[in-house]
Amino acid sequence: SAVISQKPSRDICQRGTSLTIQCQVDSQVTMMFWYRQQPGQSLTLIATANQGSEATYESGFVIDKFPISRPNLTFSTLTVSNMSPEDSSIYLCSVRTSGRGEQYFGPGTRLTVT
Amino acid sequence: SQQGEEDPQALSIQEGENATMNCSYKTSINNLQWYRQNSGRGLVHLILIRSNEREKHSGRLRVTLDTSKKSSSLLITASRAADTASYFCATDGESGGGADGLTFGKGTHLIIQP
8 A cells, every 4th residue: 555645635725826736745656646626616626747757637627727747756746726715625645556457646735716 | 326235325233233234236346444433524535345355343343244135234333333334336347448437326325322
């Protein structure tokens, strides 16, 4: 398994501002993922972040809105840019430790945009 | 878009009873994973079942997979109040390269009555 931490755990932000969420893993992993969980909903994949290459975004998500960095094999950041109330969600970082194996999740960042 | 559908969306049972949740999906998969989420927190990985497996056990959990029907079930035996949570199935598709994240179902909210 993997131990994943996220910062911040929660934040309340003004519309029009940006927030950067950090994800730290206790071991080196190739595959990292970012998900969004809107209130009362299931999880939706935002993008896949591989070290040394640009993130791959899912349909409906764009780099200008959700820029991602992956500087090394244990760390990634997701920025939510120019926020609106519709961005209020839980954002979760996830890693896959081996091949097509288990995927583990961080504790999430609860974002509220006012 | 969501891959899976959980059934039922909500389930309330008495402590000590068994709880069964079902999940259906649409495309071919490499594996299917079940998660638990307590009160909007991070996801806890419960069990992974591969496409060539039909049944898997872990403690009080039993998972079945029927790839011909594109469905899976999660059985929790001898339920406890601490099992109250939302349960999600998530599929890992067969697309090449292992680059894809998971596609989640809508989830079942399980309430265990003391």
